[in-house]
Amino acid sequence: MTAPLLKVEDINVFYGSIHAIKGISFEVQEGEIVTLIGANGAGKSTTLNTVAGLLRPRSGEISFMGESLIRTAPNRIVFKGLSLVPEGRRVFLRMTVEENLEMGAYTQPAANLKADLEHVFELFPRLRERRRQIAGTLSGGEQQMLAMGRALMSHPKLIMMDEPSMGLAPILVEQIFDIIGSLHREGATILLVEQNAQAALSVADRAYVLETGRIVLTGTGRELLESDEIRKAYLGA
DSSP states (O other), rough: OOOSSSSEEEEEEETTTTTEEEEEEEEEEOOOOEEEEEEETHHHHHHHHHHHSSSOOSSSEEETTTOOOOOHHHHHHHTEEEEEEETOOOOOSBBBHHHHHHTTTTOOOOGGGHHHHHHHHHHHHHHHHHHHHHHHGGHHHHHHHHHHHHHHTOOEEEEEEOOTTTTTHHHHHHHHHHHHHHHHTTTTEEEEEEEOHHHHHHHHHHEEEEEEEEEEEEEEHHHHOOOOHHHHHSOOO
16 A cells, blocks of 8 residues: 555644543545544544644644654645645635635646636636625635635645535535535545535545544444444434
């Protein structure tokens, strides 16, 4: 097996005296969708924010393409090819759709901008229709598409998505996961944090289940979808 694109080894993360992440380890191979599922407060978003450099682990190692990220600033992590679609979308509300996308391209040569915009507009036709619209006037689903599009503009080697379906109507959740599937077919590598376990496991190659800061179960997306334990705990079955 080739070396993983991302390797997280025995990280421990604290908020003050609260031990939020307790020695978790996982990896993501190039071309995979890997999902972290678990209840609210399990540590999923904390894990992503730690990989993205927004939080520092007290111990453990995070390596991306064989290089340690532990002391790397978040903006340098983006330059290395790791992009985060944050929880709550966090688009620039007073900028237009197109300006938001251009902000995502700051690591790329200006010559790529037109082709990269076109690629995002093909994936998200709604954004093409709204390209001159102020982002703050978009619906929640459109803002989520914009956040994903903005992340893609940096040509990431790994896209991390934090709760992309949060607060969206079921039909929009379906659209967002269709797009995640399309990105995967294009060869994208995705680390997905998601409370909608059914949707996440349906697209994932592999999955890790977090409970109170620990990984308690791992397997393929299909294995966990078919697991009685997971169905009872997360799928309402």
